[in-house]
Amino acid sequence: MISVKSPASDSAAPTERLADRSADGAAARLDTSLELLSERAPAGQSARVLATVVATAGSTYRKRGARMLIMADGSYFGLLSGGCLESDLILHAEEVLNGGAIRAVEYDMRGPDDVLFGIGTGCEGAMRVLIEPANEGNRATQALAAVGRITAAGDSTCLVCVHESAEFPLGTYSTAEGTEGMPAALVAAASAALAQQSSREVAITEGRARLRAFVEFLAPPPHLLLCGAGPDAEPVAAAARALGWRVSVVDHRPAYAGADRFPGASVLLADPAALAETVDLDRCHAAVVMSHHLVSDTAYLKALSAARGPTYVGLLGPSSRRRRIFDELGSAAEGLISRLRGPVGLDIGAATPESIALAIVSQVHASLADPPVARPQQKSHGTERT
Numbered sequence: 001m002i003s004v005k006s007p008a009s010d011s012a013a014p015t016e017r018l019a020d021r022s023a024d025g026a027a028a029r030l031d032t033s034l035e036l037l038s039e040r041a042p043a044g045q046s047a048r049v050l051a052t053v054v055a056t057a058g059s060t061y062r063k064r065g066a067r068m069l070i071m072a073d074g075s076y077f078g079l080l081s082g083g084c085l086e087s088d089l090i091l092h093a094e095e096v097l098n099g100g101a102i103r104a105v106e107y108d109m110r111g112p113d114d115v116l117f118g119i120g121t122g123c124e125g126a127m128r129v130l131i132e133p134a135n136e137g138n139r140a141t142q143a144l145a146a147v148g149r150i151t152a153a154g155d156s157t158c159l160v161c162v163h164e165s166a167e168f169p170l171g172t173y174s175t176a177e178g179t180e181g182m183p184a185a186l187v188a189a190a191s192a193a194l195a196q197q198s199s200r201e202v203a204i205t206e207g208r209a210r211l212r213a214f215v216e217f218l219a220p221p222p223h224l225l226l227c228g229a230g231p232d233a234e235p236v237a238a239a240a241r242a243l244g245w246r247v248s249v250v251d252h253r254p255a256y257a258g259a260d261r262f263p264g265a266s267v268l269l270a271d272p273a274a275l276a277e278t279v280d281l282d283r284c285h286a287a288v289v290m291s292h293h294l295v296s297d298t299a300y301l302k303a304l305s306a307a308r309g310p311t312y313v314g315l316l317g318p319s320s321r322r323r324r325i326f327d328e329l330g331s332a333a334e335g336l337i338s339r340l341r342g343p344v345g346l347d348i349g350a351a352t353p354e355s356i357a358l359a360i361v362s363q364v365h366a367s368l369a370d371p372p373v374a375r376p377q378q379k380s381h382g383t384e385r386t
Contacts, residue, residue, distance in 0.1 A: 027156060027197050027219035028285045028368050032244025033078055035221055037069050038148055039244070039264075040077050047072035049093035050134035050144075052172065053080055054163045054214040055201065058110055058125035064199065065216050069134060072097055080129060081107075092131050102132040102170040104163040130163045132171045143174035150176055151220040152246070154283045156197070158190045164212035186213055193217040221245050222368055224361075225284045225310065227275065227300040228291030229256040229267065232316075235357035236288065237262045243361070248279055252296065272299035281307035286364045288344055290316035298328045305335035312367045314344030314360060341367075 041048070053066040061081045068078030068086075070093040076086060085107055092105055108126040134140045143159060150157040160173040160182070168183060175190045189202045193215045204211040222245045226233050229251035237247045247265035250272075251257040257269040270278040272291070281287075281303070287310050289300045297315065304313050313336060315322055322342040326333040345359030346366070 028222045029151075029219040030222065030365065030368060031063075031065060032221045033065075033067055034144065034218070035148065035151070035244040037067060037078055038144065041069050042071075046136040047097055048134050049096050050132055050140050050172065051080060051089055051093065052130045052132075052161055052214075053127055054104065054130050054161050055128040056125060057127075060125035060127050062127075064214055065218075080127070085127075085129075089129065089131070096131055096133060102130070104128055104130050104170070128163065130161050130170065130172070140172045143172045143177060146174040146176045147218055151218060154220045154223060154246070154280075156194060156217065156219045158193050159216045159218060160186055160190055161214040161216065162186075162211065163214065164210065167209060168211055183211065186211075186215070189213075189215045222285045222364070223248065223283060223310075224364065225250065225279060225281070225287040227251075227272070227287060227289045228293075228296070228316075229253070229258075229261070230290065230292055232353045232356065233290055234261055235354045236290075236360055237265050239357045239361040240364075241265065243365070248284070250275060250278060251291065272296040273303070275300055275303035276307060282309040284310040285368060286310050286312035286314070288314040288316065288360060288364075290314075290344075292316075294321070294325070298325050301325060301336060301340075302329055302332050304339075305329065305332045311339055312341065312364055313339045314363070315340060315342035316344050318343060 049070045051068050051070060053062055053064050056063055062079070066078075066080055068076055068080050068089075070076045070090055074090050076090070079086065080089065089105075092103065096102065106126065106128045110124050110126055132140050134144075147157050147159055158175045160175065162168055162170050162173070164170075173182065175187070179187045179190070183204060185204050186202060189200060193200055194217060197217055197219065199214070199216045202211075202213045202215055222240075224240045224245050224247050226237060226247065226249045229249045233249060237249060240247050241264045247262065249257070249262050249265050249267045250270055252269070252271050254269060257267055259265075259267040261267075268278055275281070287304055289297050289304070291297050291300065301313070301315065304310070315325070319342070322340075341363060344363065345356060346363045348355065348359050348362070350356040350359040
């Protein structure tokens with residue numbers, strides 16, 4: 001017997017964002033803990049353990065697919081709870097590192113007494129965590145590396161986390177690495193997850209044998225395009241990169257288009273009129289136009305208006321400047337009406353370049369989490385005055 005549970009039937013699903021979709025159906029993943037682990041974990045330490053949340057019930061700090069790396073010295077990167085479970089996870093990690101078997105451990109904090117280690121978390125949730133070695137060259141490490149290459153290119157893929165089985169080895173598998181030897185039901189579930197852009201729990205029962213796996217659909221992280229590489233674009237790019245987002249920066253001025261000013265971002269020197277030929281706009285999730293040059297901003301917006309994506313377009317500057325640019329665009333402005341935020345950013349009282357960047361990235365994040373078809377213009381203190 002094969003049972004496949006989609007997020008719609010999962011009790012944790014209402015608070016669990018697996019893949020957020022823009023209005024045209026393009027998926028973006030706001031939970032970028034996988035990418036952040038790869039960036040922040042030290043490359044020199046090979047002895048480590050990967051802990052992955054594979055099932056939850058009730059209220060939990062993190063949801064399915066959340067991961068952390070536990071190093072041999074007990075240090076770790078990432079969190080699966082607010083800090084209350086990590087000490088016990090470290091003990092399990094030590095046993096796995098010392099030759100113990102891959103395992104799934106469960107934490108249930110839903111009881112009225114909350115007796116778990118006497119910590120009194122009061123979380124009212126339960127969590128199942130898969131713990132496995134993630135040393136250099138082993139299956140889990142190779143699976144994560146394969147997924148990282150695919151999502152960094154802007155494509156989607158799947159991971160299969162087998163967390164209960166007496167016959168098939170427990171652990172994390174990437175379907176991109178091949179499916180030879182994998183049960184046919186798992187292969188089919190991974191294909192369905194990719195086609196439907198949704199994760200799912202799979203349970204396979206044959207006689208007394210039972211296999212449970214979490215099949216995780218992984219959309220690429222958000223791709224933010226900055227049109228303009230002035231000094232105030234640097235904190236915007238930095239804030240987005242800190243979230244694990246992909247960032248592209250375009251400017252026509254050689255003095256500004258320097259890769260050293262935007263660590264981790266793709267920096268391109270190009271004329272604004274050639275934006276569509278320089279960047280695949282349909283694969284961007286958000287764009288912020290901020291060159292501080294009226295003619296350039298008008299050209300950027302004209303190119304963005306003609307493209308299907310991105311579904312979020314922000315324009316730096318006051319409302320009067322937006323109206324002037326719309327007059328210049330004429331009928332081309334119609335393609336921006338449902339997408340444009342101008343002035344860009346949430347109204348948080350921003351006054352410094354850093355706080356303005358926070359307002360901008362926060363609005364982009366909110367838009368990706370709940371993509372609108374149309375939304376009224378919002379004034380953003382700070383960006384209005386630029």
